[in-house]
Amino acid sequence: MNRFWVDRVAGLKPYVPGEQPASVSLVKLNTNEHALPPSTAVLDAIRAIEGDVLRRYPDPTAASLRNAIANAESLSVEQVFVGNGSDEVLAHLWLGFLSERSVQTLDTTYGFYPVWARLYGSDLIEVPLLSDFSVDLDALKASADAIVLANPNAPTGLALSKKEIESLVVANRNRLVVIDEAYYGFGAESAAPLVPEYDNLIITRSLSKSHALAGLRVGYALAQPELIEGLNRVKDSFNSYPLDAIAQAAAVAAVEDSTWLQQASAVVAESRQVMAEGLGELGFEVLPSQANFMFVRHHQIPGARLFDELRAKDILVRRWDHARISEWLRVSVGTQAQAEQLLHAVREISRTHIS
Ligand SMILES: Cc1ncc(COP(=O)(O)O)c(C=O)c1O
Structure with missing residues (x-):
């Protein structure tokens, strides 16, 4: 505690990441x-960066990367938001859509959710997983609060199907459902094909795990354009250039190498x-x-x-x-x-x- 800290900072319990030993x-x-x-195409893209690219500011809209993601997901570029790791995307999402609101998550899940809930003044309700660590879908459906789920869940690795996610989305169309697909690409079904159908669904993804690029810090969100616009408002009130030119070029190469x-x-x-x-x-x-x-x-x-x-x-x-x-x-x-x-x-x- 320091006398210059504001109360909100004094009350924080920051997330503690896993050890990164030297x-x-x-x-x-x-x-x-x-x-x-990662893919050699990613390393080639990084090597091809010229000095002039670094002299200039990067594209604040990351248009090439958003286009590449939109193509890969058969979505439009207006349905894609990118950020400096999915943690940043989730933090913006929390500020923009979940602050001061009631939010349901699970009692055993990603440890950053309670940190953002505290930072942004959400009332976090932790719904207990069942004894076999599966998700109690009925308990989630019964409430009106926004839902944040990691799918597959961390640290259990268990995943819900697209159909189960859809049942949460349709149970209450006035409730936002956030699906954190940080572990996309290792066998679980994605809810991304549901994005064009539902305006109360938002999906976050990361290149950290699926594309072996934890060191690059690139994450993204998929949702209908008004939610993406909300994220852009938060981002442009915080940092116009969250993704540097190297990260943008490398991430395009990664996403294109299916x-x-x-x-x-x-x-x-x-x-x-x-x-x-x-x-x-x-x-x-x-x-x-x-x-x-x-x-x-x-x-x-x-x-x-x-x-x-x-x-x-x-x-x-x-x-x-x-x-x-x-x-x-x-x-x-x-x-x-x-x-x-x-x-x-x-x-x-x-x-x-x-x-
Ligand atoms: C469930 C979950 N969501 C989000 C993240 C953040 O990933 P990143 O910020 O590297 O994209 C992680 C990282 O461990 C995670 O486990």
């Missing part, structure tokens, strides 16, 4: 970065399967994930102990000290070599713990 020798399975490097997306997603799905089977054989319960991470619990070894022992073996995973999930670990899907290192480490830990 050492590259760690097996880093804690922040759901993609297992593979072959890379398909191939890379297939590699992740296969690796996820191998990791899930391996962990299952070592005594873990593994939730069926449609994301590039898995939520797992060992039947005998306590979560906190497993987390610490993996950390001591230079393997980073994520764990939260929340009562409902304290025995669970979220493990990003890594390369085959990383999967082998993880399984080897768990085998050693099991041996000392169980014998």
